[in-house]
Amino acid sequence: MSRTAINILWFKRDLRLEDHAALRAAVGQGLPILAIYLKEPTQWQQPQHTPRQWQFVWDSIEALNNALGKTAIHAIEAEAIDFFTAAHSAFDIKGIYSHEEIGIQWTFDRDKALKKWFREQRITWHEYPTFGIARGLKNRQHWLKNWYTEIHAPITPTPVTAFKDLTLACPFPHWSAKASELPTNYFQRGGIHRGHKVLQSFLEERITQYARSISKPRESRRGCSRISPHLAWGTISVRQVFQHSRDFNVPGSKRNLKAFQDRLRWQSHFMQKFESEVAYEHIPINRAFIPVDASKKMDPVAFEAWKEGYTGVPLVDACMRCLKHTGYLNFRMRAMVVSFYSQYLWLPFKPGADYLAGCFTDFEPGIHYPQFQMQSGYTGVNTIRIYNPIKQSQDHDPRGIFIKEWIPELIDIPEEFIHEPWNIPPMQWAMEGWQTGKYPREPIVDLQKARKHASDVLYATKKSKNSRIESVRILERHTNPGRREV
Numbered sequence: 225m226s227r228t229a230i231n232i233l234w235f236k237r238d239l240r241l242e243d244h245a246a247l248r249a250a251v252g253q254g255l256p257i258l259a260i261y262l263k264e265p266t267q268w269q270q271p272q273h274t275p276r277q278w279q280f281v282w283d284s285i286e287a288l289n290n291a292l293g294k295t296a297i298h299a300i301e302a303e304a305i306d307f308f309t310a311a312h313s314a315f316d317i318k319g320i321y322s323h324e325e326i327g328i329q330w331t332f333d334r335d336k337a338l339k340k341w342f343r344e345q346r347i348t349w350h351e352y353p354t355f356g357i358a359r360g361l362k363n364r365q366h367w368l369k370n371w372y373t374e375i376h377a378p379i380t381p382t383p384v385t386a387f388k389d390l391t392l393a394c395p396f397p398h399w400s401a402k403a404s405e406l407p408t409n410y411f412q413r414g415g416i417h418r419g420h421k422v423l424q425s426f427l428e429e430r431i432t433q434y435a436r437s438i439s440k441p442r443e444s445r446r447g448c449s450r451i452s453p454h455l456a457w458g459t460i461s462v463r464q465v466f467q468h469s470r471d472f473n474v475p476g477s478k479r480n481l482k483a484f485q486d487r488l489r490w491q492s493h494f495m496q497k498f499e500s501e502v503a504y505e506h507i508p509i510n511r512a513f514i515p516v517d518a519s520k521k522m523d524p525v526a527f528e529a530w531k532e533g534y535t536g537v538p539l540v541d542a543c544m545r546c547l548k549h550t551g552y553l554n555f556r557m558r559a560m561v562v563s564f565y566s567q568y569l570w571l572p573f574k575p576g577a578d579y580l581a582g583c584f585t586d587f588e589p590g591i592h593y594p595q596f597q598m599q600s601g602y603t604g605v606n607t608i609r610i611y612n613p614i615k616q617s618q619d620h621d622p623r624g625i626f627i628k629e630w631i632p633e634l635i636d637i638p639e640e641f642i643h644e645p646w647n648i649p650p651m652q653w654a655m656e657g658w659q660t661g662k663y664p665r666e667p668i669v670d671l672q673k674a675r676k677h678a679s680d681v682l683y684a685t686k687k688s689k690n691s692r693i694e695s696v697r698i699l700e701r702h703t704n705p706g707r708r709e710v
């Protein structure tokens with residue numbers, strides 16, 4: 225019996241209908257389409273991937289099917305190679321359509337193996353660039369100009385009805401929600417409708433608070449756009465977000481709008497770095513820092529204290545607990561908890577980076593790993609920043625409201641001591657009868673000594689000949705000529 229000729233549309237981090245080049249191209253072929261999302265067991269066992277992210281993905285698939293009025297996109301739990309082998313024997317696959325994935329090493333290796341298998345089976349895999357990211361780029365000569373051209377280019381409408389009509393029922397078993405795989409805590413939820421709503425409410429109203437709240441752990445939760453998980457999992461494209469913001473009559477000063485649009489460009493800028501050098505996931509990008517990272521010893525007790533919010537430094541702990549429970553932190557607090565992990569606790573970068581990745585609902589490998597390295601002081605081309613967690617606390621949570629929200633053990637501590645409770649005289653502890661339970665009375669590390677040690681090692685390494693040679697290479701490869709963004 226002859227097999228039905230079909231195309232396969234493989235959704236990855238592009239869970240939307242609009243501004244979707246792979247979808248448009250597949251529809252253009254006019255053949256029946258099997259539209260899938262693969263929940264690959266091995267991928268979801270990687271430390272970076274967690275149920276909070278899967279919930280976002282699952283919500284997004286459901287939202288697409290709701291928008292289409294039928295189960296057009298099938299979530300299938302299978303390793304990619306197993307799925308495509310089964311599909312190949314059931315159908316005459318004319319082509320696979322997808323976006324290029326800017327993923328972790330695991331997805332990169334999976335794609336390489338699949339490419340080889342598709343070639344052997346004479347199946348063509350049509351891959352379309354993820355917005356703003358070029359594959360195989362050797363330098364940034366024309367990158368920025370191309371980015372601006374593309375970001376302003378009109379978005380071709382998607383033939384949604386034709387897509388819906390072409391989609392096939394799926395003969396393979398679907399993923400079925402298992403209670404253990406969906407978290408019960410509150411995390412940002414996925415779906416195209418939610419992405420558009422979040423953006424709309426930001427542009428209509430919340431953007432007026434943007435610059436004022438961006439550094440503050442509490443206020444940023446409302447004052448920042450909160451579009452990050454939608455961009456990370458592709459329920460809305462960077463171009464859609466940029467063009468909405470460009471065409472919207474944004475209230476208040478234009479400064480907020482510009483700051484927001486700059487960050488959309490940074491999103492692509494960081495992802496391009498990662499696409500060009502996936503080593504960011506594994507080793508210090510400036511190779512001069514490899515021995516520094518290798519000299520760090522994993523201290524499981526300190527690692528656990530950092531993860532669970534028991535380091536004894538209130539703002540760091542509040543941030544880590546908040547992140548664990550909500551999947552979100554603003555930029556400055558992400559940078560601070562990384563600085564604390566890498567510079568004060570002096571722990572090796574990979575376990576910390578992977579753990580944090582799993583905490584973020586918006587985990588975007590292309591931003592996450594380069595940022596983690598930058599905040600650890602490993603790039604050689606950026607200013608080394610060793611965040612003072614006490615100063616951050618005084619500046620951005622002066623009354624300790626965020627701290628007390630996340631560390632109930634400190635609820636009774638007066639404002640003047642909330643940033644450094646270890647300064648409370650023992651007599652006062654005794655007289656007031658304050659109880660802090662298991663929460664440490666002192667930081668688990670001597671902050672001043674740790675800071676000095678990190679500063680000495682990082683600056684000396686940055687000045688070394690090897691670091692300077694590496695810096696030239698990094699600048700040539702990863703920076704846009706004429707701009708200071710590195």
Ligand SMILES: Cc1cc2nc3c(=O)[nH]c(=O)nc-3n(C[C@H](O)[C@H](O)[C@H](O)COP(=O)(O)OP(=O)(O)OC[C@H]3O[C@@H](n4cnc5c(N)ncnc54)[C@H](O)[C@@H]3O)c2cc1C
Nearest residue numbers: 448449450451452487490491555558559586587588592595
């Ligand atoms: C160690 C570390 C790890 C990070 N990991 C991630 C990650 O996995 N996923 C992620 O989306 N962001 C990451 N960021 C960047 C940034 O913290 C988040 O993008 C931002 O906090 C998301 O909130 P928002 O959408 O409200 O941001 P907004 O301030 O409203 O910004 C809008 C969008 O611009 C992009 N953006 C904002 N800041 C940056 C930045 N500094 N660099 C690159 N792009 C930026 C994001 O896509 C963001 O959604 C990381 C930052 C650090 C320091």
